[in-house]
Amino acid sequence: DAGITQSPRHKVTETGTPVTLRCHQTENHRYMYWYRQDPGHGLRLIHYSYGVKDTDKGEVSDGYSVSRSKTEDFLLTLESATSSQTSVYFCAISDLPIGGLYEQYFGPGTRLTVT
């Protein structure tokens, strides 16, 4: 299994508070991703990183920011949590493609509830 950990694994927070989720990898992979999973939607990409301090938006980035100051850590921040951000958040990693081929590997997920 790829060495990916997420913290916290569960969190309950109140509307309007800032929240930071952490993804840590031990694989030295270049690419890191944050997804959210909601019923009926599969997984949707929030933000991704293609290197230290290099990040870009995904399809559902509003209300979220990210930072990557080290290869191994990718932080997701909800600047002011809303009930619509109640979800399960997954981190994923992948490395530089070899011959155009690569795979993404997923962490265990963080269940966030905003009350």
Added chain:
Amino acid sequence: GIQVEQSPPDLILQEGANSTLRCNFSDSVNNLQWFHQNPWGQLINLFYIPSGTKQNGRLSATTVATERYSLLYISSSQTTDSGVYFCAVERKDSSYKLIFGSGTRLLVRP
């Protein structure tokens, strides 16, 4: 953007039965992966299969990129196969970003 459709949305099998899950996508893709999400929520990589056929034990997958579909075959199903199966694709003009289908929820009864 690219559309990824999985069918059927739900499937119930008796242990020992075989099944085929389908993933259709609306545009050319660089890569395609199949995942299994177990009842505890963990996402497990099954296949990385942008084209061709692969087999791993009771599971096999085939992707026909020119016709924009992929199939996941499960033979002699077991209760541990229960969960949700996701197909995810990367568009040809995308930068290693996966687009997921909505999944097929499988329940295997003993």
